[in-house]
Amino acid sequence: MSASAxxxxxxxxxxxxxxxxxxxxxxxxxxxxxxxWKDLRAEIRSRELINSMILxxxxxxxxxxxxxxxxxxxxQNIVAGVLWVTIVxxxxxxxxxSLASEKDRGSLxxxxxxxxxxxxxxxxxxxGNLLFVLVxxxxxxxxxxxxxxxxxxxxxxxxMVLLGSIGFTTVGTLLSSMTVHARxxxxxxxxxxxxxxLPILISAVRASTGIxxxxxxxxWMPWVQLLAIADVIFLVASYALFDFVVEE
Amino acid sequence: xxxxxxxxxxxxAITYGALALFVAAMIMNLFYVGPERxxxxxxxxxxxxxxxxxxxxxxxxxxxxxxxxYLRTRxxxxxxxxxxxxxxxxxxxxxxxxxxxxxxxxxxxxWWTWDPRLTSxxxxxxxxxxxxxxxxxxxxxxxxxxxxxxYGIIAFASLLYTVIIIRLRPDTIHPVVAGPTQADPEGSFExxxxxxxxxxxxxxxxxxxxxxxxxxxVRLQNLLDRTERRKMEVLAEL
Numbered sequence: 001m002s003a004s005a006x007x008x009x010x011x012x013x014x015x016x017x018x019x020x021x022x023x024x025x026x027x028x029x030x031x032x033x034x035x036x037w038k039d040l041r042a043e044i045r046s047r048e049l050i051n052s053m054i055l056x057x058x059x060x061x062x063x064x065x066x067x068x069x070x071x072x073x074x075x076q077n078i079v080a081g082v083l084w085v086t087i088v089x090x091x092x093x094x095x096x097x098s099l100a101s102e103k104d105r106g107s108l109x110x111x112x113x114x115x116x117x118x119x120x121x122x123x124x125x126x127x128g129n130l131l132f133v134l135v136x137x138x139x140x141x142x143x144x145x146x147x148x149x150x151x152x153x154x155x156x157x158x159x160m161v162l163l164g165s166i167g168f169t170t171v172g173t174l175l176s177s178m179t180v181h182a183r184x185x186x187x188x189x190x191x192x193x194x195x196x197x198l199p200i201l202i203s204a205v206r207a208s209t210g211i212x213x214x215x216x217x218x219x220w221m222p223w224v225q226l227l228a229i230a231d232v233i234f235l236v237a238s239y240a241l242f243d244f245v246v247e248e
Numbered sequence: 249x250x251x252x253x254x255x256x257x258x259x260x261a262i263t264y265g266a267l268a269l270f271v272a273a274m275i276m277n278l279f280y281v282g283p284e285r286x287x288x289x290x291x292x293x294x295x296x297x298x299x300x301x302x303x304x305x306x307x308x309x310x311x312x313x314x315x316x317x318y319l320r321t322r323x324x325x326x327x328x329x330x331x332x333x334x335x336x337x338x339x340x341x342x343x344x345x346x347x348x349x350x351x352x353x354x355x356x357x358x359w360w361t362w363d364p365r366l367t368s369x370x371x372x373x374x375x376x377x378x379x380x381x382x383x384x385x386x387x388x389x390x391x392x393x394x395x396x397x398x399y400g401i402i403a404f405a406s407l408l409y410t411v412i413i414i415r416l417r418p419d420t421i422h423p424v425v426a427g428p429t430q431a432d433p434e435g436s437f438e439x440x441x442x443x444x445x446x447x448x449x450x451x452x453x454x455x456x457x458x459x460x461x462x463x464x465x466v467r468l469q470n471l472l473d474r475t476e477r478r479k480m481e482v483l484a485e486l
Contacts, residue, residue: 174398222416230409237402244319244394244398
C-alpha cells in the first residue's frame with residue numbers, strides 16, 4: 001500500500017512541476033489541484049481515514065443520544081450542538097492524519113523540496129481536509145435527520161456547514177502542520193485547535209440553532225456574516241503564517 | 249552573555265520599589281478605603297482583580313509583539329520575551345479569575361457563570377496554556393521558537409475575535425467600571441474619592457510588578473540558556 005501511495009505522490013509532483021499547460025488553469029491552481037487529487041487518490045485506495053472518521057461519527061452520535069436521553073423537545077434544541085461537536089472531533093482525527101502520514105512516509109520532505117509555492121501546498125492540503133470534513137458533515141446531516149427526526153437539509157444550514165468547515169479546516173491545517181513535529185502530536189492538536197476555533201464554533205452553533213428553530217433571518221443572519229468574516233481572517237492569517245511553519 | 253553590575257542594580261532597585269508599592273497598595277486596599285456601601289468588605293478584592301487583569305493584558309500584549317518581532321528578525325531575545333509574557337500573563341489571569349470568583353460568590357450568588365466576560369477570560373487562559381504545551385512538545389529549539397511565535401499570533405487574533413463576538417450579546421452581568429456602562433450590571437458601584445485613589449494606585453503598582461516580573465523571567469531564561477550552552481561545551485570537551 002505504502003509503495004503505491006508513494007508512487008502516487010511522486011507522480012503527482014511530476015505532473016505539478018512539469019506537465020504541459022492545460023486549458024486556462026494557472027500553474028498555481030494546477031499545483032493545488034495536483035495535491036488535492038493526490039490526497040484523494042491515496043485515500044480512495046487505502047480508505048484508512050474516511051472509514052475511521054465515519055465510524056467515529058456514528059459512535060459519537062450514539063453516545064450523545066444515549067448520554068443525553070433526548071426527548072423530542074430537547075432534540076430540537078441541542079441538535080446543532082451535537083452536529084458541530086461531532087464535526088469538530090471527527091475533523092480533528094482527519095487533520096491529525098493528513099500531515100502525519102506524509103511525515104511518517106517521508107513524503108513531506110519531498111513535497112517541501114518540490115519547486116512549488118508553499119501556499120499552494122497549504123491550500124492543497126486544506127482543500128483535501130475540507131473534502132473529508134464535508135463528507136463527514138454530509139453523513140452527519142443524514143444521520144441526525146433520521147435519528148433525531150429533525151430536518152437538517154435546509155439551504156442555509158448547508159451553507160453554515162460549508163462556512164464553518166472552511167474556517168475549521170483552515171486553522172486545523174495550519175496547526176496540524178505544527179503538531180506533526182511534536183512528541184505527543186495526537187493530544188497536542190486538539191489542545192491547540194479548540195481554543196482557536198471557538199469563534200467559529202460559537203457562531204456556527206448560534207446560526208444553526210436559529211435556522212433550525214425557524215427564527216426570522218435577522219436573528220441569525222449576523223452570525224452567518226460573522227462566520228464568513230472569521231473564515232476570511234483565518235484564511236489570510238494561515239496563508240501568511242504557513243510559510244514560517246514549513247520553512248526548513 | 250553576562251549582566252553588567254549596573255543593570256543588575258537597576259533591576260534590584262525596581263524590584264524593591266515594586267515590593268514597597270505592593271505593600272502600600274495592600275495597606276490602601278485594607279485600611280485606606282472604607283468598606284463599600286452595599287457590597288461591604290468583599291469589594292476590596294476588586295482592586296487586585298482589576299490590577300492583575302491589567303498585568304495579564306500587558307504581559308500577553310508583550311507576547312504578541314514579541315511573536316511578530318521574532319518572525320521578522322529571528323532574534324532569540326524576542327522569543328525569550330514571548331515566553332516570559334505568557335508565563336507572567338497566565339499567573340496574573342489566574343489571579344484575576346480566582347479573585348473574581350471569590351467576589352462573585354457573595355454578590356452574584358455563584359462562583360461561575362457563562363457571562364461573556366468570564367467566557368472570554370477562560371478562553372484566553374486556555375489558549376495560553378495551550379501555548380505552553382506547544383513549547384513543551386517541540387524539541388528542536390529553532391522550530392519551537394518559530395511555532396510558538398506563529399501560535400501566539402493566531403491565538404491572539406482568534407481571541408480578539410471571540411471577545412468581539414461574545415460582546416455582541418448585550419446580556420452581560422459583569423460590572424463595567426471604566427468606560428460606558430451597560431443596562432443591567434449586577435454589583436457595580438460608583439467610583440469616587442478614595443475608591444478612585446486606591447484603584448489608580450493599584451493599577452500603577454500592578455503595571456510596575458508586571459514589568460519587574462517579565463524582566464526577571466527574561467534574565468532567568470538567559471541564564472538557563474547559558475547553563476545549557478556551558479553544559480554542551482563541557483560535554484564536547486570530554
